[in-house]
Amino acid sequence: MTPAQVDAFYARLAARMPNPKSELEYVNPYTLLVAVVLSAQATDVGVNKATGPLFARVTTPAQMLELGEESLREAIRTIGLYKTKAKNVVALSEILVRDHGGEVPRDRAALEALPGVGRKTANVVLNVAFGEPTIAVDTHCFRVGNRTGLAPGKTPLEVEQGLLAATPARWGRDAHHYLILHGRYTCTARKPKCGECVVSDLCAFPDKTP
Incomplete structure (x- = not known):
């Protein structure tokens, strides 16, 4: 896409989604961090069902x-890999209390040093909690970046770097949400809804559906 086409791409998604936000429910940066760690290989809906009661009791x-850890396991046992995730959440909580005054750090290296936190999770926290113009590349974002031609890449990091390079600054803060939500609800994996897509004419995908 040309720079003008990329800007138009985001402008149309913005018009369709004027207030994009994470579909994970959270109370503060810490509960957001926990929710994102729990969301690995799980749906946001499934995570929210477990964290609703949990975050009514635990917010720090x-x-x-x-x-x-044992009680946390019981609280999140409906989420996949709950035993490992419970261990990681307790371990990262210990580090936050010990090294960061109980606060979530606004620093990528510090976030990625926490158990269960990788680049994607750090990007979500930096973007959603602190407003940083980061782009977390999940399966939806990866698909949209490649399928549309917006930012082709063989790895999530390649797609992330391509998106950061291509995305105009004015869309930087919300680009992450536009791409994920567009991939989740319109540019779906098996049967994309090209007929109702607002950026279909800008998209390089050759096998568009009606």
């Missing part, structure tokens, strides 16, 4: 440590 790392 200290409270999570007081709850304990």
Whole structure:
């Protein structure tokens, strides 16, 4: 896409989604971090069902440590890989209390040093909690970047770097949400809804559906 086409791409998605936001439910940066860690290989809907009751009781790392790993397991047992995730959440909570005054750091390296936190999770936290113009490349974002021709790449990092390079600054903060939500609800994996897509004419996908 040309720079003008990329700008038009985002402008149309913005018109369709004027207030894009994460579909994970959270109370503060810490609960957002926990929710994103729990969302690996799980749906946002499934995570929200478990974290609703959990976050009614626990909103800080200290409270999570007081709850304990065994009780946390029970609270999130409906989520895939819940045992490993519970271990990671308790471990990262210990680090936040010990090294960061109980606060979530606004720093990529510090975030990625936490158990269960990779680049994608760090990008989500930096973007959603702190307003940084990062782009978290999940399966939806990866698909949209490649399928449309917006930012082709063989790995999530390649797509992320391509998106960061191509995305105009004015769309930087919300680009992450536009792409994920567009991939989740319109540019779906098996049967994209090209007939109702607002950026279909800008998209390089050769096998468009009616």
